[in-house]
Amino acid sequence: MKRILPVIVLSQFFCTSLWFAGNAVMGDIAKQLQLEPSYLAYLTSAVQLGFITGTLVFAILGIADRFSPVRVFFTCALIAAAVNALACLPGTDAAIILMLRFTIGFFLAGIYPVGMKIASDHYPQGLGKALGFLVGALVLGTALPHLLKNLMATLPWRYVILSTSILAVLGGCTMILLVPDGPERKQGVALNPAAFLQSFRNRQFRAAAFGYFGHMWELYAFWAFVPMMLTAYNNRFSNAVLNVPLLSFLIIGMGALACAASGIISKYLGVKKVATIALTISCTCCLVSPLFLFTGSTWILISFLLIWAIAVIADSPLFSTLVAQNAYQQSRGTALTIVNCFGFAVTIVSIQLISALRTAENARYIYMLLAIGPVWGLMALITGRNTHQG
Helix, strand or coil, X not given: CCCHHHHHHHHHHHHHHHCCHHHHCHHHHHHHHCCCCCHHHXXXXXXXXXXXXXXXXXXXXXXXXXXXXXHHHHHHHHHHHHHHHHHHCCCCCHHHHHHHHHHHHHHHCCCHHHHHHHHHHHCCCCHHHHHHHHHHHHHHHHHHHXXXXXXXXXXXXXXXXXXXXXXXXXXXXXXXXXXXXXXXXXXXXXXXXXXXXXXXXXHHHHHHHHHHHHHHHHHHHHHHHHHHHXXXXXXXXXXXXXXXXXXXXXXXXXXXHHHHHHHHHHHHHCHHHHHHHHHHHHHHHHHHHHHHCCCCCHHHHHHHHHHHXXXXXHCHHHHHHHHHHHCCHHHHHHHHHHHHHHHHHHHHHHHHHHHHXXXXXXXCCHHHHHHHHHHHHHHHHHHCCCCCCC
C-alpha cells in the first residue's frame, strides 16, 4: 500500500531523534556538571558503542529475522524512549548520562537497521528509492534535536530530552498500528550464532559492506563535529555570530533531501555509480576543508558545509541497498544489522581520533583525516565491479 513507506519514514524520523539528543544539549550539560569539552566525543561514542553492542547481539540472535520486525521496532522504541527520559531525573551525573546513552544506542539497533529490514520486505523492487527516504528520515531525526535546542533556547535542556522521548514513543506506536510485516518477509531459520557471517562469503556483498565502512568513517565524525566547526569559526572571528544550533540542524538536516534525491537518481544512473559520485565529492570536501573552514566569508563557509553535508550522506542508502540486494534472503535482516554493527564501530575510531588530535592550532586541517574513509570506500567499489547495480 502507498501509505506504508511514509509511515515507516515518519516512525524512523521520530525514533532516531534520540540519537543526537545528548549532543544538542551537550553545552548545557557540560556547564551544569563542569565537564571538559572532550566529553562530547565520549557522549557520541557511548551511543555508537551501545549501537554496536546492540547490533552484534541482534545479529547473533537473528532477532530481525526470527521475530516480527515491526514488533521488534515498537518494543525497542518504547524502551529507548524511557531510558532517554531517565536523564532528566535529579542527581544524574556524567557517568550515568554515558550509561544511559550507551543503553539508548543498544536499543537503536532495533530501530534503524530493523526499519530498513521492514522497508526491504515491502519494497523489494525500487529498494534504493525506499531506503533513500528511510535514511533521509534518519538524517532528519539526527538533526532534529539541534532544532529543538534552538526553539527551546530559553528552557532547561531537559525539555529537549523529554521531547525526543515523546517523539520516539509516537514513532513506535505509529509503526505497530499502521505497518504490517512485509509480504517479502521470510521466516528466519532456527538460531545459528554463525549465520550473521554467511553473507560475507559473497564477494559482491563484501564489496558493498566495505564501501559502507569507508563511508561511515567520515559520516558520524562530520555530524558530531559540525557544531564545533561553527563554534570555532565564531571564536576565530570576533564579528561572527553564527547560530550554532540552528545551523547545525540545517546543515545536518540537508542530508535528508540528499538521501531522497540519490535514491531517485539511482533508478536511472544505477546504485553503484551514484554512490561512487557522492563518495568522491565527500572525499574532495575532506581534502579541501582547510581552504573553507576559516574563510573570511560566512556564506562561503555555510555553502561549503551544506555541500559536504549533502555528499557525506547521499551514498548511505545506496550502500544499504547494495548490502540488502546481495545478502541471503533468509538472513537479510541479520546481514543489514551486522553491517551496521561493523560500520558504527568504525565511527568510534574516527570520532575519538579527531577528538584526541584536534587542537586550536590544527582545527583548520584536522578534518582532512576523514578522507581516509572515502578513499577506502572507493577502493572497495572499484574492486567490486560486479556488485549488483539494482
